[in-house]
Amino acid sequence: MSVTLADVARRAGVSPATASRALSDRPHVAVATRARVRAAAEELAFVASPDAAGLARGTTGRVGVVLPHLSRWFFGAVLEGIESVLRHERIDLLLYRVGDAADRRAFFDTLPARRKVDALVVLGLPVDARERERLELMGVTIVAAVGQVAGHPFVGVDDHVAGRQAVDHLVHLGHRRIGMIAATDPQSDGYPDARSVAYRDSLADAGIPYDEDLVAVVDWGGAGGAEGMARLLGLREPPTAVYAHSDEVALGAVRTLRRAGLRVPEDLSVIGIDDHPLADLTDLTTVRQPAREQGEVAARMVLAALADAPGADVPGARAPGGVTLPTQLVVRRSTAPPRDGVTAPPRDG
Amino acid sequence: MSVTLADVARRAGVSPATASRALSDRPHVAVATRARVRAAAEELAFVASPDAAGLARGTTGRVGVVLPHLSRWFFGAVLEGIESVLRHERIDLLLYRVGDAADRRAFFDTLPARRKVDALVVLGLPVDARERERLELMGVTIVAAVGQVAGHPFVGVDDHVAGRQAVDHLVHLGHRRIGMIAATDPQSDGYPDARSVAYRDSLADAGIPYDEDLVAVVDWGGAGGAEGMARLLGLREPPTAVYAHSDEVALGAVRTLRRAGLRVPEDLSVIGIDDHPLADLTDLTTVRQPAREQGEVAARMVLAALADAPGADVPGARAPGGVTLPTQLVVRRSTAPPRDGVTAPPRDG
Numbered sequence: 187m188s189v190t191l192a193d194v195a196r197r198a199g200v201s202p203a204t205a206s207r208a209l210s211d212r213p214h215v216a217v218a219t220r221a222r223v224r225a226a227a228e229e230l231a232f233v234a235s236p237d238a239a240g241l242a243r244g245t246t247g248r249v250g251v252v253l254p255h256l257s258r259w260f261f262g263a264v265l266e267g268i269e270s271v272l273r274h275e276r277i278d279l280l281l282y283r284v285g286d287a288a289d290r291r292a293f294f295d296t297l298p299a300r301r302k303v304d305a306l307v308v309l310g311l312p313v314d315a316r317e318r319e320r321l322e323l324m325g326v327t328i329v330a331a332v333g334q335v336a337g338h339p340f341v342g343v344d345d346h347v348a349g350r351q352a353v354d355h356l357v358h359l360g361h362r363r364i365g366m367i368a369a370t371d372p373q374s375d376g377y378p379d380a381r382s383v384a385y386r387d388s389l390a391d392a393g394i395p396y397d398e399d400l401v402a403v404v405d406w407g408g409a410g411g412a413e414g415m416a417r418l419l420g421l422r423e424p425p426t427a428v429y430a431h432s433d434e435v436a437l438g439a440v441r442t443l444r445r446a447g448l449r450v451p452e453d454l455s456v457i458g459i460d461d462h463p464l465a466d467l468t469d470l471t472t473v474r475q476p477a478r479e480q481g482e483v484a485a486r487m488v489l490a491a492l493a494d495a496p497g498a499d500v501p502g503a504r505a506p507g508g509v510t511l512p513t514q515l516v517v518r519r520s521t522a523p524p525r526d527g528v529t530a531p532p533r534d535g
Numbered sequence: 536m537s538v539t540l541a542d543v544a545r546r547a548g549v550s551p552a553t554a555s556r557a558l559s560d561r562p563h564v565a566v567a568t569r570a571r572v573r574a575a576a577e578e579l580a581f582v583a584s585p586d587a588a589g590l591a592r593g594t595t596g597r598v599g600v601v602l603p604h605l606s607r608w609f610f611g612a613v614l615e616g617i618e619s620v621l622r623h624e625r626i627d628l629l630l631y632r633v634g635d636a637a638d639r640r641a642f643f644d645t646l647p648a649r650r651k652v653d654a655l656v657v658l659g660l661p662v663d664a665r666e667r668e669r670l671e672l673m674g675v676t677i678v679a680a681v682g683q684v685a686g687h688p689f690v691g692v693d694d695h696v697a698g699r700q701a702v703d704h705l706v707h708l709g710h711r712r713i714g715m716i717a718a719t720d721p722q723s724d725g726y727p728d729a730r731s732v733a734y735r736d737s738l739a740d741a742g743i744p745y746d747e748d749l750v751a752v753v754d755w756g757g758a759g760g761a762e763g764m765a766r767l768l769g770l771r772e773p774p775t776a777v778y779a780h781s782d783e784v785a786l787g788a789v790r791t792l793r794r795a796g797l798r799v800p801e802d803l804s805v806i807g808i809d810d811h812p813l814a815d816l817t818d819l820t821t822v823r824q825p826a827r828e829q830g831e832v833a834a835r836m837v838l839a840a841l842a843d844a845p846g847a848d849v850p851g852a853r854a855p856g857g858v859t860l861p862t863q864l865v866v867r868r869s870t871a872p873p874r875d876g877v878t879a880p881p882r883d884g
Contacts, residue, residue, distance in 0.1 A: 248629075256615040257608060257827070266605040269632050278651065279630045280597075283618050302627065408816040437816045444818070464813050467757040467786045469793070478606070 191319035198226035202319075206337070209325045227323060249488055250303035252282040252293065254311050254373040258434075259462055260477050264309060264331060267481020275489060277304075284311065285373060294320040301326065305488045308335050309481075311373075327491040331484035334508070339491070341483040341509045343475045348513040349384025349429075351473045352457045355515055356427040357392045360523045361455065364389065365425035367414035369406040369435045381431050381459065400425055404435070411438025419446060426454060426524040433458035433465045433472055440468070440520070451522035461516055469519035476511050483509050540668040547575035551668075555686070558674045576672060598837055599652035601631040601642065603660050603722040607783075608811055609826050613658060613680060616830020624838060626653075633660065634722060643669040650675065654837045657684050658830075660722075676840040680833035683857070688840070690832040690858045692824045697862040698733025698778075700822045701806045704864055705776040706741045709872045710804065713738065714774030716763035718755040718784045730780050730808065749774055753784070760787025768795060775803060775873040782807035782814045782821055789817070789869070800871035810865055818868035825860050832858050 195205035208215045208223035255261045284290045305327035330340035402417045404410030430436035436458030461474035544554035557572035633639045654676035679689035751766045753759030779785035785807030810823035
């Protein structure tokens with residue numbers, strides 16, 4: 187019997203959009219309307235929590251971070267960035283990990299009753315419309331990192347650009363038969379797969395026909411990468427270069443090549459995305475994305491939002507906006523021109 | 536002007552040991568004494584926090600975890616184990632990372648006034664006597680993971696056993712000239728270096744003289760490992776095998792060997808400790824320690840302590856105890872007998 191934003195809106199006699207704006211303290215909502223929506227939300231949901239009545243905006247001294255993984259380097263690094271900024275302000279960090287679908291449902295269902303934080307950072311967790319409604323029912327500041335939550339500030343990288351940087355590098359080296367190991371994460375269903383779109387676009391720009399045999403879709407991680415590479419090696423005409431969706435996936439591919447007695451990059455080039463610390467140790471060419479910095483920016487967005495007085499409706503001051511941090515190609519020793527010596531025509535720069 | 540346990544003890548007219556027992560709700564303290572110590576502690580310190588007066592034991596619904604790193608796989612995996620158990624009990628997790636010495640001092644100085652949790656897990660952070668006093672002034676359950684806090688329950692592995700398993704493996708393969716890359720972590724000063732002692736002991740048992748030239752002490756991490764290996768390669772007579780304090784350090788060593796044109800394990804064997812997920816991908820022989828499980832056990836220790844009624848002085852029920860989880864050798868492809876074919880005499884099993 188979960189309460190939805192529509193229930194709150196109906197009770198307050200406003201549209202769901204207005205209810206959403208009122209609950210998240212965004213501008214352009216009349217003071218009286220805001221009060222009516224808040225009252226409706228509290229009657230329907232917040233009353234369930236004994237804490238909630240006593241909590242005013244910005245008074246818990248806590249910020250929550252909800253994320254799908256803790257033992258992956260990338261999430262740890264982003265979290266470290268968030269923590270470093272919050273600690274400096276003596277704000278406590280509450281951690282919520284949501285794993286499988288059941289976890290996730292339980293988390294979002296109990297959100298309004300768990301208004302124990304002044305703000306919530308949604309880290310690497312794409313949310314659907316219903317989940318977003320639940321988040322907004324909390325009535326706290328929401329910031330998205332490594333992904334977006336419609337209508338709220340976000341920080342991330344452009345995955346399409348990152349993917350283009352990786353595949354374009356292989357094209358520039360002269361490769362024409364380029365495989366992709368596309369990694370899917372069951373805990374991040376629905377994430378727009380910009381890294382796959384970038385592969386198609388890069389090939390199209392280079393006049394290379396798309397061949398679905400050259401795409402191996404695997405589970406995220408090293409084991410998936412190893413399996414995907416084995417599949418590509420089993421083709422009648424294997425690729426001369428492989429683009430993996432992440433460094434861990436790429437390192438799995440490299441293991442398969444090593445076990446098959448193939449040399450990287452002499453026999454086959456491999457590129458990943460991330461610049462995981464071990465990419466440097468394994469001489470893996472990759473596209474670097476700033477991890478810790480994404481966390482720092484997310485935390486500063488939280489601080490900026492909390493610094494705004496709740497009643498001060500300065501238009502635009504808390505309007506949702508995004509920060510996109512740059513990615514860059516890092517050339518190491520896992521990529522080289524193909525053995526047949528084919529050289530691509532010169533391109534821009 | 537920080538308040539120490541001695542101040543509280545003096546004011547209550549008891550010994551520091553008794554004050555400590557009373558504050559941490561351990562048995563064998565008379566009810567009246569316990570009340571007097573608590574009153575003294577509150578007068579001196581807890582009064583500083585507006586929350587503290589209203590908080591009774593086990594009522595915040597929060598458990599804190601204090602740790603030195605977030606972006607290292609091992610800490611993330613332990614944290615994931617803690618989180619999975621606490622989440623199941625609907626207990627919130629507050630995260631405190633302490634980085635450098637200043638961070639650390641600030642954290643411990645403000646502890647008593649920050650009694651926002653029912654229990655604290657001290658993860659991979661060795662504490663000195665003063666820091667332990669500060670922890671105990673909080674008057675909450677303390678559990679140590681990956682390290683110990685004197686007088687409190689702990690979970691970990693036996694680092695001496697792990698080190699022996701690694702070095703003994705190299706000895707059994709027939710190596711006599713075995714190097715060690717010892718990693719130090721400025722954020723974990725004072726941690727008993729059982730992994731180094733294990734190296735000496737293993738060599739001594741095998742009748743191999745200790746040669747300090749074969750020991751490279753470096754900063755923790757891949758860059759340190761790479762540098763340590765370079766130092767060992769610069770010896771007039773380099774080792775035929777290298778024992779690294781962790782997998783990341785070992786992978787740094789492997790990079791130096793690769794860049795020097797040396798093959799692993801044909802020219803030189805390398806072993807690490809941890810069983811990092813990338814050890815599997817890089818075919819690194821290692822000694823596995825259970826990471827997530829250490830977190831799960833720590834969280835279950837917290838739950839057991841919180842389940843005890845505060846007044847119920849059942850002797851031994853909350854007595855400090857430790858759980859040591861087993862480590863095991865995982866043989867992959869980075870270790871082999873030395874090239875000169877020397878074989879060690881058969882040993883036990």
